[in-house]
Amino acid sequence: MKTLILTGSPRKKGHIAELVQYLAERLDTEVELLSLDHRTDIKPCRDCRYCFSHAACCIQDPMQEIYKKLDEADRIVFAAPVYFYNIPGSMKAVLDRLQVYWAAIIRGDRPSVHKKGGMILVGGAPESPRQFEGTIQTLQYMLDDLGAECVDIVTMGNSDKEGLSEREDVKRKLEQLAEKLNAE
Numbered sequence: 001m002k003t004l005i006l007t008g009s010p011r012k013k014g015h016i017a018e019l020v021q022y023l024a025e026r027l028d029t030e031v032e033l034l035s036l037d038h039r040t041d042i043k044p045c046r047d048c049r050y051c052f053s054h055a056a057c058c059i060q061d062p063m064q065e066i067y068k069k070l071d072e073a074d075r076i077v078f079a080a081p082v083y084f085y086n087i088p089g090s091m092k093a094v095l096d097r098l099q100v101y102w103a104a105i106i107r108g109d110r111p112s113v114h115k116k117g118g119m120i121l122v123g124g125a126p127e128s129p130r131q132f133e134g135t136i137q138t139l140q141y142m143l144d145d146l147g148a149e150c151v152d153i154v155t156m157g158n159s160d161k162e163g164l165s166e167r168e169d170v171k172r173k174l175e176q177l178a179e180k181l182n183a184e
Ligand SMILES: Cc1cc2nc3c(=O)[nH]c(=O)nc-3n(C[C@H](O)[C@H](O)[C@H](O)COP(=O)(O)O)c2cc1C
Pocket: 009, 010, 011, 013, 014, 015, 016, 017, 081, 082, 083, 084, 085, 086, 122, 123, 124, 125, 126, 131, 159, 160
C-alpha cells in the first residue's frame, strides 16, 4: 500500500514539513512526499477540453508522472499552509491540472471511491472558525475527483506563534489520521 503526500509550502523546514514528517513516521504504508511548490516545469491548465473526451491530459510535461503517482497511490494526503484563505497559488496552479479527473463526470467514466485521503493544513493567524474553510473546500473537491474518501482533516492555526512541539492536540490528531490511513 502506498501513501502519496502532496505538499505546498515553500518553507522546507516550516510547519507543514514538520507535521508531514510526524505523520509519515506513523504510516505503515510506503510513503512518497511530493512538493508542488513552484513547479515551473509544470504548465497551467489551459482549459483546452481535451480531457472532456479523453481520460488524459494532452499537455506533455512532468505532470504526466504525477498522474501516474496519483493513480497508483492507495492513500492521498494534501498538506498546505493557508494563503489568503486558500492553498498557495503555486500549488493551485499544479492542482488545476486535476481537471482531467473532474472531467470524468462529463466523460461518464467516473471511478468509484476506493482510496482514502486526508488533509494537513496550517495557518499563521489565531484559530478561528472559518480560517480553513476555503482551503478545505478546494482540497475536498480534489479528493472527491480522485476517488478518495477524506478520512480526516488536521488543522493547526496560530502557527505564527506556536509550532508542533507546543501542540499536543495536533500531535494526537496526526496520530488519528495515521491510524485511519493505515486501516484497510
Ligand atoms: C501569502 C501568505 C498569505 C497568508 N494567508 C494566511 C491566511 O489567510 N490565514 C492564515 O491563518 N495564515 C495565513 N498566512 C500564514 C501562513 O499560513 C503560515 O505562516 C504558515 O505557518 C506557513 O506554513 P509553513 O510554515 O509550512 O510554510 C499567510 C502567509 C503567506 C505567506
